[in-house]
Amino acid sequence: MDKYKVRNNVRKLRFHNNELTQEQLAEKVGVTRQTIIAIEGEKYAPSLELAFKIALVFGVPLQDVFSYELEGDEK
Amino acid sequence: MSYQEKNITVSLVSHLLIGVYYLSQLFQMQQAGGLVAAKVFSLWAIVIVAAIIVNIIGSILTNILLSIVHAIKTRSDQEERFIEDERDQLIGLKGSKVSYIAFSIGVLIAMLTFAFGQPPLVMFSLLILSSILAEIIGDISQLYLYRKGF
Numbered sequence: 001m002d003k004y005k006v007r008n009n010v011r012k013l014r015f016h017n018n019e020l021t022q023e024q025l026a027e028k029v030g031v032t033r034q035t036i037i038a039i040e041g042e043k044y045a046p047s048l049e050l051a052f053k054i055a056l057v058f059g060v061p062l063q064d065v066f067s068y069e070l071e072g073d074e075k
Numbered sequence: 076m077s078y079q080e081k082n083i084t085v086s087l088v089s090h091l092l093i094g095v096y097y098l099s100q101l102f103q104m105q106q107a108g109g110l111v112a113a114k115v116f117s118l119w120a121i122v123i124v125a126a127i128i129v130n131i132i133g134s135i136l137t138n139i140l141l142s143i144v145h146a147i148k149t150r151s152d153q154e155e156r157f158i159e160d161e162r163d164q165l166i167g168l169k170g171s172k173v174s175y176i177a178f179s180i181g182v183l184i185a186m187l188t189f190a191f192g193q194p195p196l197v198m199f200s201l202l203i204l205s206s207i208l209a210e211i212i213g214d215i216s217q218l219y220l221y222r223k224g225f
Binding site: 031032033034037038043044047050063 | 077078079158160161162199221223224225
């Protein structure tokens with residue numbers, strides 16, 4: 001079976017939202033900055049609730065922030 | 076290094092110290108002519124109580140020290156966010172699982188030594204040693220997961 005991975009545009013969305021810092025985003029969604037770093041680096045796939053919270057902060061649908069793609073595929 | 080990592084490091088250091096103390100006491104007992112039941116059981120009690128107290132005091136001191144360092148760094152009385160989020164909880168659970176597996180292997184080895192004719196005191200000594208080692212392995216695995224990203 002092909003291996004899929006959760007990918008995200010958090011870094012890009014932060015940049016387009018007045019260059020929101022990782023710390024500010026972490027505070028808004030109630031996690032630590034280290035967790036935001038791990039999500040951005042695609043080392044940690046957040047829970048569905050946290051994913052929705054992040055999408056809510058940016059005011060975009062969930063699929064604009066996170067996607068489920070084949071591992072190895074370029075974004 | 077995050078707040079959780081610092082807390083785990085303190086826990087790791089305290090477990091290492093307790094482990095070194097335990098092994099040195101056992102070694103001294105062996106040098107003095109072998110394991111004595113009364114001494115082994117009092118050592119058990121000391122190690123268990125020490126592990127609990129040192130962990131609690133270590134955790135409180137870490138909190139206080141980190142708050143002081145944060146206040147000095149930021150020059151404000153605003154409290155630092157020492158929160159435990161979903162990733163911390165997942166890493167904690169994985170660490171506990173690793174600890175549990177390590178302890179289970181330790182218990183099995185301790186039982187096997189008894190089954191193969193070693194005195195019961197050796198088995199009891201190995202039980203406590205395996206619990207200390209399991210905590211150390213659990214702490215190291217958590218630190219590894221934090222360093223790796225998850």
